[in-house]
Amino acid sequence: MENTCSGTYPSYWQDVQPKFSNMWSGQTVSNAPTDGWTDPVFQLSDRYPTRPVDDRAQQKWRDTKFDALFKSNTGQATKKALADEYAWLVLEYVLAGNINQPGQLDFGVCSNPVRPWYHIPFQTYDAMSGREFTHGLTREAPVTFSVNNGTGTDSSTMWAVGIYNATAAYTLGTMWPASGKAKIPSRDISFDEGAVIAKPLFNTSTVKQLPVLANMPHWNANISDPAYCKCHSEKGKEVECTLVEESQQCPRSYVKWQTVKLLQFDIAIKDSRAQGTKWVYGTFVADGQQKAHEQEPWKRVSLLGLMWGNDTPPKGQYAYNYPANPRKNGFKETVINWETVDGLNRVSGEGVMRQLGHLGCNQRLNGPADNDNSSCMSCHGTASVPDKYWVTPPMISQFSSATDHSDKQTQECVAPARLHANNGMDRAGDPATVSNDVSFAALDALYFTNVLAGVPFNMTANTPNGKVNIMGEGVPAYGSGRSQWISLDYSLQSSIALKQWMQWQHNQRLAAATRVVDKSLRRNR
Helix, strand or coil, X not given: CCCCCCCCCCCCCCCCCHHHHHXXXXXXXXXXXXXXXXXXXXXXXXCXXXXXXXXXXXXXXXXXXXXXXXXXXXXXXXXXXXXXHHHHHHHHHHHCCCCCCCCCCCCCCCCCCCCCEECCCCCCCXXXXXXXXXCCCEEEEEEEEECCCCCCEEEEEEEECCEEEHHHHHHHHHHCCCCCCCCCCCCCCCCCCCCEEEEEEEECCCCCCCHHHCCCCEECCCECCCCCCCCCCCCCCCCCCCHHHHHHHCCCECCCCCCEEEEEEEEEEECCCCCCCCEEEEEEEECCCCCCCCCCHHHCEEEEEEEXXXXXXXXXXXXXXXXXXXXXXXXXXEEECHHHHHHHHHCCCCCHHHCCCCCCHHHCCCCCCCCCCCCHHHHHCCCECXXXXXXXCCCCHHHCCCCCCCCCCCCCCEEEECCEEEEEEECCCCEEECEXXXXXXXXXXXXXXXXXXXXXXXXXXXXCCEEEECCCCCCCCCCCCCCCCCECXXXXXXXXXXXXXXXXXXXXXXXXXXXHHHHHHHHHC
């Protein structure tokens, strides 16, 4: 099997290869392998296919027996059985050749003897979350769980690495060519049928805090403070930290911090039978206590659920209570394994929305590491090419970065207050207020609609005064003048990577301009 790690793009933040050293100039170096590190060092798999790849023959979930999974008249028991089989077939496909290979990191994927797999470049220009050198993990959002010991809460951090099969990697290659220079999409992209993306997510908690982590795969990773380090700029709160400040305040260490343990394993599959989206998302969760007998540690997981649509609320209705009683009545476009939910919650504390089995909005599919106001698909449907100001739609409306209330978005998954429809509380228990006349129902209609693969995410909402762009007029601001977001077909990692590429290019131009000015001053002395 061909080695798919070419060295074209940096493998990790502070990559020691000389051609990437200018990316971390002046920073405090804490993410480079030392002479004390004797294990393999992560390499980015980036020798992408140059032609489309159809791996149908090896993808057993594409069998016609699974057609019924996506039909509305299929009974809930049958859907559950099909979803379970479908998801495990995908996981088996993902694990094949990616684990237990002599001399290679699990999910290192450079020389998979079964089928090639790839990583996405340029999650390496962010000192806070950029890839670490031991396993290629990037830092995800912080999480706080309700636990059965100590203070009753546990604040921790998630670290993850995503991999792409050859079908998906062909599309990556159109954005990240062998030239080593990104091609920013100017048109909507769409992954091919049979594309598979997988992401194991690791947590920094202990087994005592989260008993499901017992007997799970664990890595000694070069991470920052498990309490989710934040940077504070010396120039004031209103100014973002520089990369140098971030490297100083949030150093990495494979000695100081504890190991990370597998908590969640996400899968995404391009499948045209999912008529409203063309994607299927699934989540497995750690089940190390119940499955301690399983010989392969990577299979000590249980399926939390599978989804291929958002069960969009009818016009004027809310996502927080639609559909009615899904545990009893089920979803049309989601299957939840309630026994897995109950197992997670049994080992959690009493804080309902911080239990491991909290799920998403109205119990739509979301894993322990995910936000309880959203769902897998409502987040990923926002994936877009950043505009010239590096702006993209917030993946969750609550993440809107505006500080001025007049510009802040209305929140999603909100239950309005009785007799006061402009105020309410979201599923996490935080207060919410309508902004710019965009009602909670109108906002839910955007974030919980089914976005078709390769179709721009819509940020135009209906209000009593007509349609409004909830991000403000002139957004997105593409150089081409295009007024719609450019779709990245559910790939949030692509959106993040392109933003970091744009930031690097911008900083390179600034550095070049500074050098030109400096040379001119020297000549005039």
